[in-house]
Amino acid sequence: MPIPCFETVEQVIEKLKPGYPVYCLRPAEIDRQARFFLDMFPGRVLYAVKCNPHLEVLRALYEAGIRHFDTASLVEIALVREHFPQADCYFMHPVKARAAISTAHQVYSVDHYVIDHVKELEKLIDTTGGGDGLVVLVRIVTPEHDAQYQLSDKFGVPADQAAELLRQVHKAHFQTGVAFHVGSQCRSPEAFVDGIKTALEVIAEADVPVHYLDVGGGFPALYEDDQPPPLEEYFDSIQRAFDQAKLRRDCVLMCEPGRALVASGCSLLTQIQLRKDDRLYINDGIYQSLSETVFGKMKLPTRLINPYRSISSTSQDFTILGPTCDNLDILPMPFHLPDDAEEGDWIEIGQAGAYTNAAATRFNGFFPETYVSVAAPPLMPTTAGS
Ligand SMILES: Cc1ncc(COP(=O)(O)O)c(C=O)c1O
Incomplete structure (x- = not known):
């Protein structure tokens, strides 16, 4: 069955309001x-x-x-x-x-x-x-x-x-x-x-x-x-x-x-489940799509999205934590995001087409498997002749 198609990631949010991670294929x-x-x-x-x-x-x-x-x-x-x-x-x-x-x-x-x-x-x-x-x-x-x-x-x-x-x-x-x-x-x-x-x-x-x-x-x-x-x-x-x-x-x-x-051909749409000071608990992590942040030290581009409110124009560093009960499930580098990031906001993570879903486990019952197609360009360009 073909996957659902959207013009933009914002449209994905408006239609699905996903509380689960969504791969946005380009x-x-x-x-x-x-x-x-x-x-x-x-x-x-x-x-x-x-x-x-x-x-x-x-x-x-x-x-x-x-x-x-x-x-x-x-x-x-x-x-x-x-x-x-x-x-x-x-x-x-x-x-x-x-x-x-x-x-x-x-x-x-x-x-x-x-x-x-x-x-x-x-x-x-x-x-x-x-x-x-x-x-x-x-x-x-x-x-x-x-x-x-x-x-x-x-x-x-x-x-x-x-x-x-x-x-x-x-x-x-x-x-x-x-x-x-x-x-x-x-x-x-x-x-x-x-x-x-x-x-x-x-x-x-x-x-x-x-x-x-x-x-x-x-x-x-x-x-x-x-x-x-x-x-x-x-x-x-x-x-x-x-x-x-x-x-x-x-x-x-x-x-x-x-x-x-394929790295640039997919982003990952995640959601913040809880904010504790400068710590954001999201619904994907190192046991699912984001193991390369640990094994390869890959720093992925991010942007905060919430079509239902205006977002602060000032930013700060946050620690991002994955959904499992494991204390290793913390991304090893800070992420710079708007300082009013809160529960329910979405974080789009770019360059997520390589070694993400391919390496995901079912640890703690979390397993990202929703794919949609998005026409809008990726968060970051690629090395292919621009
Ligand atoms: C035999 C072989 N070929 C190709 C690849 C793809 O490598 P890359 O994703 O770095 O292009 C791998 C990756 O592990 C590999 O083991």
Whole structure:
């Protein structure tokens, strides 16, 4: 069923008077971001479904032209393939259950897989029979740069062991590829250049034909107090490094962004349940949509709204507390809001499209799941060419 559509967030409030959190999707913004990536990135663009798997988000991306999806689980693969049968899924989690691999392969015709260990290669050979036009990408560790999350802490084969793994992939008659992830919310285009450099060293040492180079996600979104370089700088750096590489002519360059595609495409409408001095208790928190304020220190833009009264023009810092009984459920940075904020006012939280609903738990019985669509632009612009 399509989600309800509104012109503005104020109209959402007037119609629903929501005492529960509401995700306000901006399909036009997602469309803009997706087209920007498709036009400007010098290769194939996959969307990392884990970042926001809501069907309306996937639909907006698909309608903008995204046809390739980085999926981490069988559930994500089923979601994409059932709703968009023409789309391709890539199974990009380096550690997969055997049953998930065989179902992905046999039921959903997935033919791209990532590994970072020889035992995972053995699993793929056992479950798929090997070869048969399947692609196996070896995920490598790349040098650390200024990223908010360092994904190489968990996944990737060290560069000095990667060539041997790549040779074994080739020997098992799979098409080969090399993949990396520079870390999420990466503020340095150079991270991608270094990643490509490392991948090229591995490829040269392995001395086997390589069909895919996947530079991963990590492209940044804008947050308050966090203004990374424009995405064009990332794309230019990647293009230069790829053009200088002596790879097969038909080697496919890919990326798999999540955050940069969808962060700006959704805001979160919350409500103040109680004010105690400079503490505002709201109906969403770190166990629901706002865990990234803690794990990633992301400071999200906010605005106070109440169409039923005039709001003070002077502001002050507030502490925002989530709805659960847990004492950790307090946002770790102050928020500057009108000083007469009170119970019943709404707070719109911007840049809330990435790793929000995707990471929400049902802790204490709170679970945000209402989505509406809003035509008005987002609270903050994005790094996509303005
Ligand atoms: C394998 C893989 N690809 C892509 C992404 C998306 O990263 P980002 O949202 O930083 O673009 C992630 C995020 O965890 C990932 O693990």
